[in-house]
Amino acid sequence: MAELNMIQAVNLAMREALADDESVVILGQDVGVDGGIFRATIDLIEEFGEERVIDTPLAESGIIGMSVGMAVNGLKPVAEMQFSGFAYQAFHQIENHVARFRWRTSGRFTMPIVIRMPYGAGVRALEHHSESREAYWAHTPGLKVVIPSGPRKARALLAASIKDPDPVIFYEPKALYRSFKEEVPDEPETLVIGKAEVVRAGEDITMIAYGAMLPRTMEAAERLEKDGVKAEVIDLMTVSPLDEETIITSVKKTGRVLVVHEAARSFGPGAEICARINDKALFYLEAPVNRVAGYDIHPPYFAREHHYLPSVARIVDEARETLSI
């Protein structure tokens, strides 16, 4: 057992995958000699060589397009987009090819590709470095979208994503990269993609979150506890495909739901979660599903970014609203 922060955990998962499977390669801007601008790939090039830990030219479509070809030819690329805000340069390769190759070749060519992208606000970064747009990817058939909320899960989910025979958008909450450490087991560990976890049991209200919003939601749940509110917290972990079962089971129990995400509210992940609840548990609802989300604006530059992000206080207040207390 080692105490790791999330970036170390991500690094560990890649190191294990490289050691375990010769077909795994890492590629992206600055992932080699530099070890990644967040140090996610630190020391990997020394251990596995530059043919497997590949510094690429500055071209995102190049990185993903080459990953497609690599996957066709038997490799398992783990590609890094330096920030999720620069993955759009590769959007066409992802939508047109990564998400479709298995389907269009009836399974002949598959896309065991992981695309890692740091996302979200909270690190005093420049423009285009703070968005949270997992909904784009979640709306794209053929992809899976995985978002860890802490070091241990990051390692286990990334390991599972690399093993997954289908393409995974691995969205990393960069605000959590170094925010806390956790015990991460020495032995390999994976989590099932497509499964959410009830990380806190309760019966008064269901709070659904993931990524950087999970710790805040947990904190809010603890504050609510002081007022006697027993909040159940679900860590989604996989945003697509959604684990409807876990969500619906909880909602049927509590009848009240809060969804917390930093993505913009409109047409965001919360809308789909709300719609699934509508589909399967409408008449269990005692209050509207409450979306505590980013506003429908661009995240302001970092001096005012905190106003954009759902705060613990806001989550608590909204939970009370939903509980009518």
Place this chain on the structure above:
Amino acid sequence: MAELNMIQAVNLAMREALADDESVVILGQDVGVDGGIFRATIDLIEEFGEERVIDTPLAESGIIGMSVGMAVNGLKPVAEMQFSGFAYQAFHQIENHVARFRWRTSGRFTMPIVIRMPYGAGVRALEHHSESREAYWAHTPGLKVVIPSGPRKARALLAASIKDPDPVIFYEPKALYRSFKEEVPDEPETLVIGKAEVVRAGEDITMIAYGAMLPRTMEAAERLEKDGVKAEVIDLMTVSPLDEETIITSVKKTGRVLVVHEAARSFGPGAEICARINDKALFYLEAPVNRVAGYDIHPPYFAREHHYLPSVARIVDEARETLSI
């Protein structure tokens, strides 16, 4: 008054805009000499010259990136993406710049850009020519998303979009390009962006649709009428920003809602509509909001495409389901 099909109506709106405002230019692949592969821009180059009706090299990011610069320098570009499935090559220019320039310069540089894209299934086309992914654009702050359902509206909405000081994704249901004609007034006409229209009044159920699904939904409403069901049909016209008021007013009246779109169901526009209803009219609902949508798959090649698209029969059956009849 002339009887026009939708492609002629789109052409008319551009011709009027070109005649009306020297700063309007048209650009895209094959929009000039060829008149556009769907003939949307036919005869415009003859009338307005190749400096205003601009054939571009084969590069979507080029088209949108150049439009950004044109807008900065006082032009009003109407850019065509040959198919919505090839707009992803320009995704980064749209997300990083088109959607943000006004905001990031506090209004100093604005983006009066219209990006026209034919979308959707139903024309026996090749791969990547049948998708309906308006949700991507709708989830992007700073953009507007407009989708016409017939010739007259297409003309009026496109005219309004070109006049709009902000960027509009003008999503054209190519299945309707030549499917029917309508009287289109000779004098200029615009519609307000952001407003939906109740195109059929009723009190039993609210059916919300847009684009190519609108005619089908109307047909379904008529079939339901025969069984004594009075369906209210809303033509959304603008998918973002949503006209919540029109939707909520209707839902409060009927208590039952069907949303019809050909976009994939999960994380699609129907989810947001459902969530807005949840927010504002949950306790008026007598049944779950029913999303009659494309499945969460890629539209199959055209021999089986019709299985993917919501059919009139499916809409009718689902309405009955929602009405419990």
Place this chain on the structure above:
Amino acid sequence: MSRRVAAQIDDIEYLSILDETGKVDKDLEPDIPEDILLNMYQAMLFGRRFDERMLKLQRQGRIGTFAPIKGQEAAQIGSAFHLRKTDWLIPSFREAAAQIWRGATPQDIWLFAAGYNEGVNIPEGAHDLPLCVPVGTQLLHAAGIAYGIKYRKEDGIAMCFHGDGATSEGDFHEGVNFAAVYGLPVVFICQNNHWAISLPLSKQTRSETIAQKAVAYGIPGIQVDGNDILAVWAATKEAVERARTELCPTLIECVTYRMEVHTTADDPTRYREEDEVAPWRKRDPIDRFETYLKKKGLLDDKAIKDLNDAYQEQLLKAWDDTEKRIHELDSADPLSIFDDLYEESPPHLEEQKAYFKNRLQKEAHNG
């Protein structure tokens, strides 16, 4: 001297061996075994007949839109003939002749064109990608495939086709650059057919040749008469060797002409004059190769007629087969539209599939 040369750039060469009239430049004539010459001829001829048949099928409404290859057979066959089975073919969407030579069947191509996913049918072990509709994206796939080859130290190569229009896409640039930077065994074959739908080459780029775009990536580029199969063959041979032994990509520009519509949805009379097309009719790649082979005594009119007859028959039968498959597929249930999105179908898809099954029953029931 302070105004000095920073980089010496070689001029771009143009290679032509067999001219319009079928006359060969003896100094340059490559030494190609007779059976290969004949095989290449047959592949070109079959490509031509196949294309004509396909156009007919489309005009009869039996299949959907496709991109005819007429006039580009030499560019495709002269290059693809250098591929070993273990090498990779990465086509754009206008390489039916090359694809068939590699093993694709008319049946599958037509099935695909008739709107059935099943037409994309690449046998296990075949090193062929399916056609690529988004223009230019496939260059990067070629780079990735070649990376895999190099990574495993195989001696294969990847041959990637694209059009003149594709050279304007960012992915062309990124693809060639990646292949160059990593020293990958790729041969990029640009079929410069002068048009990208309605856009003439002169509006696509300001550069005199496409071959010179190689200069930007520090790799060799050459322009060849794309209607001259000997020139295509000779230039590709060099490039394939360079790829295999030096792990260096090459950009070959085959100057050819799109004799037909862009696709069957296109009307070229809107943007080009017969005057421009006419001279190209005289440059037909099959005609001049025929003259050459006849002079060599490898071919006579009877043999040509026999081949054509055999091909026509083969194509008739192929369409019969295709129709049968279409019929079969139409009567099978279409639940397969939910297949192959993921290795394991997630619950919401299973639910939608069940719903769809139910609807099928309902609709069958209602008529």
Place this chain on the structure above:
Amino acid sequence: MSRRVAAQIDDIEYLSILDETGKVDKDLEPDIPEDILLNMYQAMLFGRRFDERMLKLQRQGRIGTFAPIKGQEAAQIGSAFHLRKTDWLIPSFREAAAQIWRGATPQDIWLFAAGYNEGVNIPEGAHDLPLCVPVGTQLLHAAGIAYGIKYRKEDGIAMCFHGDGATSEGDFHEGVNFAAVYGLPVVFICQNNHWAISLPLSKQTRSETIAQKAVAYGIPGIQVDGNDILAVWAATKEAVERARTELCPTLIECVTYRMEVHTTADDPTRYREEDEVAPWRKRDPIDRFETYLKKKGLLDDKAIKDLNDAYQEQLLKAWDDTEKRIHELDSADPLSIFDDLYEESPPHLEEQKAYFKNRLQKEAHNG
């Protein structure tokens, strides 16, 4: 002959006029008015002092990440000095010296770097784009701006900066191609500082020079000593004239070096050796220009000291101002985060704004 030249390609020239030691090549020395020479020196020097101060501010935690310009002052100033007020400057993110010369204030730049949208403050009438974070996207904006210039038959030009890394992006390719095809008055200035974060130029491209990438687009390209302001000035002069009068773009590669970190979030010791950096210290663009100006009698140590003192004071004051603005902004209510997304705010945004206002009150209330 059948193996003939398809396109004659000129070699790529390298221009250097003022060498490392400050020695000038008299044959090539451009005739620059003395006041311009001095102004350029001042703009470089101010850029250097500004950059140093900014680095300090960042290290003190007063502002966020930024990209230092140290070593690249000549490339920026020698080129931008050709711009008229009505011409356009389209920067990447490492052109503070050029931006300040054009009228941007240290206050605004710092305010932006401190995380306030208000720092992007381009006065009405200024023809300057704000910095562009997504690498390479701005080349297309330059093409579009230039299209507007040509469309209205103005005599302006657009000058667009980008890095060596940017040349790998598809948008570089599409941007230069669009400018070339339409014959637009753009000058592309590539600051080849040898690094794109940790990637050395040799892994970015296989081409010997960046200038030769111009060949792909059929436009002129030239490589210059980017630390030699006279060479930069002379090459840009030619290019600007070509843009203005011939409506033809040019690609100028300024060979320079990133003396500092990539951005303040970067640690270059991970990927480059001091051995590589050291020779570049001797090639400092300001030092050699100083030597030149001193020899010309336009500058002496006292003048330099006076300038430095004045700039330091000016910068101290600028930071004071900035802090005041930050203070003001921090005490103003932050409702403006909802502004300027659209000309007219749609109902759902108004609703969210009202909600936010309410939350602000609540949170103020709760402490």
